[in-house]
Amino acid sequence: MAKVKTKYICQQCGYESPKWLGRCMGCNEWNTMEEEVIINRKDFKRSPTIVSSSKPQLIKSVKSGAYERYNTEINELNRVLGGGLVKGSLTLISGEPGIGKSTLILQASSKIAEKYGKVLYVSGEESEEQIKMRAERLEALADSLYIVSETNIDVIEGYINEMEPAFVLIDSVQTLFKEELTSAPGSVSQVKECVNNLMRIGKSKNIPMFIVAHVTKQGELAGPRVLEHMVDTVLHFEGERTQEYRILRALKNRFGTTSEIGVFEMIQEGLIEVTNPSAIFLESLNTEAEGSIVVAMVEGTRPILIEIQALVTPTNAGFPRRTAVGVDLNRLNLIIAVLEKKVGLPLMNQDIYINVVGGLKLEGTSADLGVAMAIYSSMQGIAMASKDTMVIGEISLTGDLRPVSHTEKMVKEAEKMGFTTCIVSERSKLRTEDATKIRIKGVNTLREALHFIK
Structure with a gap:
């Protein structure tokens, strides 16, 4: 032997x-x-790659055109995908347990089944009865929606060949296995081989597929990194299970931008779309509280207003703490250094806590001025002098205020939300004051901006 x-x-x-x-x-x-x-390659035949009869041709002779997309009837999901679900695409969605991944794909599968025909929902973690109970609660009971509890990739391929569905969902990829491989489901070998099988099926039959993936304790995608390279789109669900709001973000998208986000609210009947995120993130705003400043950011084509809260307290012992939720810690340390050097604010013996309300993560530098003013407001114990004020600006190491991109969009969003004043850099004021009815206050330095806190 x-x-x-x-x-x-x-x-x-x-x-x-x-x-x-x-x-x-x-x-x-x-x-x-x-x-x-180690498997003898004579006994195991790896899944073939996509078979194509095409031959090399000049790039100028290739006909170009838009991708054919499925409308999921969920506008926030369509936005993140780049306009809809591309035929033959492989989409990976990840997130913390209980965040709403299965809820979202079940709602999307029911709507696609109503509009485009047969949809196959494959679950390796729940039985058909459990899926039916959730579908009844979500009212996702389309006539062409088929469900099956199966983990053998070869059996699943047989179902797809027999049904020829318009859309396939796999929940989740870590439960799939191929019999020829001796490793356990969820291992590197099993995940790579099963995803390779699904990619071959989807591309050859022009079937879009949604694959649910688990995450590690650190919040990263479980499994090998090559998994992200194999699929066309990687979506990530953000948010806390104790909060009702969820954010869907594209980490990779071959058919669209990765800067768009989708905002959902989790209720008893499932996920519902939030068409005006600014109103949601500002609903608990208290304009008279010190340490609270409203800033703006642009996600893709959508401007969003957000409240930043700061708390500055004396350090009891040891080194001062710097805690940031939703703000890059290195960026926070830079702003603190500018406040100490250029403004003369004594922060060496102060603990500083920064929080972005709503669970959003700030990208870019448009919120620098808001963070600095929130810290100053909390340190002095004084709120903004003018209510309904929004601030936009990037802080340089010299203490000057620099303009940021998409300032016009942010100002128009503030006007729509009822704000009356906006503090921006002097250069941004020249470009925005003629296009809005809001009072635009232009400042050149951080020290000038802090005068609005009295």
């Missing part, structure tokens, strides 16, 4: 080693190496 040969594979990056290692040489993670049996 031939000796069984084994190898050790890192479950994070896919690095292979002939012997066990405590620390992976590829990604430097600890205790990620797992033993797998």
Whole structure:
């Protein structure tokens, strides 16, 4: 009898080693190496790649055109996908447990089934009865929606060949397995092979697919990084299970931008769209509280107004704490250094806490001025002198205020939300004051902007 040969594979990056290692040489993670049996390639035939009869041709001779997309009837999902679901695309959606991944894809599958025909929902974690109970609660009971509880990728492929659905959903990829592989479901080998199978099926039959993936304790996508390279689109659900608002963000999109976000509200009947995020994030705004400033950011084509809260308290012992939720900590340290050096604010013995209301993560530098003014307001114990004021601006290391892109969109959004004053850089004032009825206050330095807090 031939000796069984084994190898050790890192479950994070896919690095292979002939012997066990405590620390992976590829990604430097600890205790990620797992033993797998080496399969004789004569006994195992890897899933073929996409078979095509096309031949190399000049790029100028290739006919170009827009992708054919499915309308999911969920506008926020369409926005993040780039206008809809592209035929033959492979979309991966991840998020924390209980965040609403299965709810969203079940709602989308029911709407697609009503409009385009057969949809196959494959669940490896729940039975058909459990899915039916959720579908009844969500009122996602389309006549052409089929559900099956199966984890064998070969059996699933047989169902797809037999039904020829218009859309396929897999929940989740970590539960799938291929019989020829001896490793457990969810391992690097199983995930790579099963996704390769799904990609071949979707591309060859022009069927769009949604794949649900788990995340690690650190919030990163579970499994090898190559999984993100294989799929066309990677979506991530953000938010807290204790809060009702969810944010859908595209981390990768071959058919659209990655800067758009979708905002949803979780209720008993499922996820509903939030068409005006600014109103949601500002509904608890108290304009008379110190340390509270309204800023703006642009996600894709959508301007959003957000409240930033700061709390400055004396340090009792040791080094001062710097805690930021929704703001980059390095950017916060830079702003604190400018406040100390250019404004003379004594923050060396103060604990500083920054929070972005609503769970959003600020991207870019448009909120720099808001963060600085919130810290100053909390430190002095004084609120903004003028109510209904929004601030926009990037702070340089010299203490000057620099303009940011899309200032006009942010100002128009503030006008729509009822704000009366906007503090911007002097250069931005020249471009925006003629296009809005809001009072535009232009400032050149951070010290000038802080005069509005009295």
